[in-house]
Amino acid sequence: MTETPPKPGFSGMVQGSDWPRPQAWARPGVLDLGLDVLPGVSAALARKLRPLGIGRIGDLLFRRPRRYESAADEISIAQLFGNEEVAIAATVRSVRLRRHGRRSILTAIVADASGQISATWFNQPWLADKLAPGTPIRLRGKLGRHGFDVKSYDLGEAKATADFAPVYGASEQVPSSRIRELVRGALDAYGGDVLDALPAELDVPLRRDAVAAVHFPADLGEAETARRRLALDELVTLQLAVARSTADDAVAPPLGSPGELIERYRDVLPFMLTEHQEHAIGEIDADLARTAPMRRLLQGDVGSGKTVVALYALLRAVENGRQGALMAPTETLAEQHFLTLESLCAELGIEVALVTGSVRGSVEAPIVVGTHALIQRDVELADLAVAVVDEQHRFGVEQRQALAERHSPHVLHMTATPIPRTLALTVYGDLAVTEIGKPPAARKPIVTAWVGAERSSEAYERLRVHLDAGRQAYVVCPLIEVSETRLARAAEAEAERLRRAELAGYRIGLLHGRLKAAERREVMRAFKDGELDVLVATTVIEVGVDVPNATIMIVQEADRFGLAQLHQLRGRVGRGAEQSYCLLISRPKLELTDSASARLEALVETTDGFELAERDLELRGEGPLLGTRQSGYSDLRFTRLRADRDLLEQARAISRDLAREDGPWHDEADRLLATADPSSLA
């Protein structure tokens, strides 16, 4: 019997202490109902809603408001003054509708005890029928040139102008106010079909009440309480899904102690392992000795030397006569790892195979590097004992499940994205976490400067100084939000321009996503072997590229990149003993948005990945930091990663308790997951 999980604190809403035992997140089928079950939703409207990710009743019920209207002062008509948004409570006196072609203007004279005023609506002719003289009305808006400009209104009991009314992400075709009406309709008709799956002992508010209150709260405190309740459900669901992806009775081959091959590996490395690396290796050895598959997360900032540790784990499989595989999220990264491992393994006389795209059949090499192609049905890794999954947050729960189910190897996950431990555990299940810090060679912090475009020639001057001293450099091309093909063409043009202008006379290579794998590999090899001075590249170099002699990087139009992305890019330099530099060129500083400036400032101020991840969360809000949407179960729509750390712990405890052998969810997890929030259409 596990301990009762701690109670999440939910103040400000009635706690639902006596609902039935866990059943489901919602009555089956209800969340999947089409929008046409609501009155007044035409096929045309449904079509306009699709790009907003609204296609089903569940999408309305679980759409998170962006924000809430603040409370408007309710004043009398005689007090109307200035242009503050206010509310007035009045009665309709008379109505007049004028049409100009397809446009219309509706004016109503409304009155209260203090006086009267004309209120105006544009292009809402149908309202005329509803505004019969004598109808009580509450209007929200402000004083305009010709009377009262109405922003929202209530007739009778409805609450659309209610203070704290929800504001949703909307589009030009469908304004937030229309979505508000639809949500209202969905709540009225189906809100009662939202059920509870958490045990009554937790004594948290009813989920149904939370769904209602998150859309139409009495005040902001209630909205926040409701949001947290829905966040808890999301986290419990996700946690349960993750637990299902890691069978607890799996058996992996236990590996004996390190032998002669490992000794030779240590000899061929051109450096001593750091204390951190030794520590990680010790933990890995202990894991590998067991029959329970290793499930370890190796977390270390870019350049911290994870690859050396990864290869160690793979070689442990090889010296036990088994296979080791490294799985990377992109082809470029897989190729890069392949090159690194191949050159180290050549000295050990061990073959490394690269598996991307369309390989089928059995792969015999003792060490295999590849993309998710590795876990496809038609690829066979007969002897797999150790798998390393790089940048694993980019893989979904399903892919990790496929790996575990088909092979049940020991698994080492690696990530450079610093995430809080509790979050790692929530998103990846019960992983042991090892952190490593940077090796001595890479410990000199990279000097970062932010340069306005008008001074970019100075940046290139600086870069040439490095090249003339025998060092190498990267130039990262602007990020354009178009196809990979156009990005490639832009990069080609930029390389051509640099060849003739700033970098005339230097040997320039080009790397982008449209190159064939063999071409890409050749460029990387040439750069690595010093046959090229400068690598002009798109973000394909973001991860994995490792050339210690490269000591300076210029990022063009750096304001277009995300903070995490720039940090990853910057990690390509500072990999050797030399002082390295990163020059961020942006449009003139005065033209930048506040958040772009804040990103670039943060990069100049610190090279610490954890610090930057925190600032990134602050700047972007909860954002898709973890790629959790790939989980297929839940999008963490209501969860705020920073604010909800306490909920993460609680969700872990709750789901562990529910799913334990004698727990209520043990045999029902699949059924429960099937009733979880629908993942949105987008």
Ligand code: ADP
């Ligand atoms: P990560 O994969 O964590 O970003 P890498 O494994 O690519 O980092 O290592 C970064 C750089 O540091 C590489 O050039 C690598 O050869 C070097 N390196 C790794 N371990 C050590 C060490 N113990 N001493 C010196 N240099 C090291």
Ligand code: MG
């Ligand atoms: Mg790496």
